[in-house]
Amino acid sequence: MSVHQCPHAGKTSCMRPTSLQVESLINQAEQLCEQRQQRFTALRRRVLTLICQAESPMGAYQLLEFLQGDGRSAAPPTIYRALDFLMAQGLIHRLASNNTYLACAHPQQDHEAVFLVCQHCGQTQEIHTDGITHSVQEKASRYKFKVLHTSVEVAGLCAKCSPGFNPPSAGGLA
Numbered sequence: 744m745s746v747h748q749c750p751h752a753g754k755t756s757c758m759r760p761t762s763l764q765v766e767s768l769i770n771q772a773e774q775l776c777e778q779r780q781q782r783f784t785a786l787r788r789r790v791l792t793l794i795c796q797a798e799s800p801m802g803a804y805q806l807l808e809f810l811q812g813d814g815r816s817a818a819p820p821t822i823y824r825a826l827d828f829l830m831a832q833g834l835i836h837r838l839a840s841n842n843t844y845l846a847c848a849h850p851q852q853d854h855e856a857v858f859l860v861c862q863h864c865g866q867t868q869e870i871h872t873d874g875i876t877h878s879v880q881e882k883a884s885r886y887k888f889k890v891l892h893t894s895v896e897v898a899g900l901c902a903k904c905s906p907g908f909n910p911p912s913a914g915g916l917a
């Protein structure tokens with residue numbers, strides 16, 4: 744695994760990217776595709792941009808609506824191929840719980856992600872915590888199970904949707 748050099752490392756969450764950050768993510772994506780000799784087509788770029796700009800993770804049909812708004816005649820299989828490509832390149836993540844997609848804030852790094860998914864507004868934050876994936880790997884190896892990928896989705900309420908939320912004090916739930 745590569746050394747984690749994320750500018751957000753140590754913080755508990757990554758904020759939604761600003762337009763400058765969106766631009767930088769798209770540039771990174773372009774470079775990565777070039778290095779890997781993959782074609783970063785106009786459609787792939789557009790889909791990634793839409794996902795980066797979204798306030799909460801987007802579903803394939805939402806993306807389709809945006810593309811149709813662009814005047815593109817994109818069919819669902821086209822969208823799914825673009826999404827598969829972006830996932831394979833590590834540029835986006837898929838949330839299995841609601842079948843939506845969100846941009847990865849640090850596509851250059853090999854990482855396992857944990858997602859905090861607000862059940863009320865849908866806002867989702869990617870956080871990095873190696874502890875969970877290490878522990879999963881350790882337990883899995885006792886069953887001689889080879890872990891290929893770990894994705895953890897945590898359902899809850901974001902700060903905006905749970906005003907006055909105070910985490911239970913240590914031992915409070917013990």
Ligand SMILES: [Zn+2]
Nearest residue numbers: 847848849856
């Ligand atoms: Zn990520």
Ligand SMILES: [Zn+2]
Nearest residue numbers: 861864901904
């Ligand atoms: Zn919320």
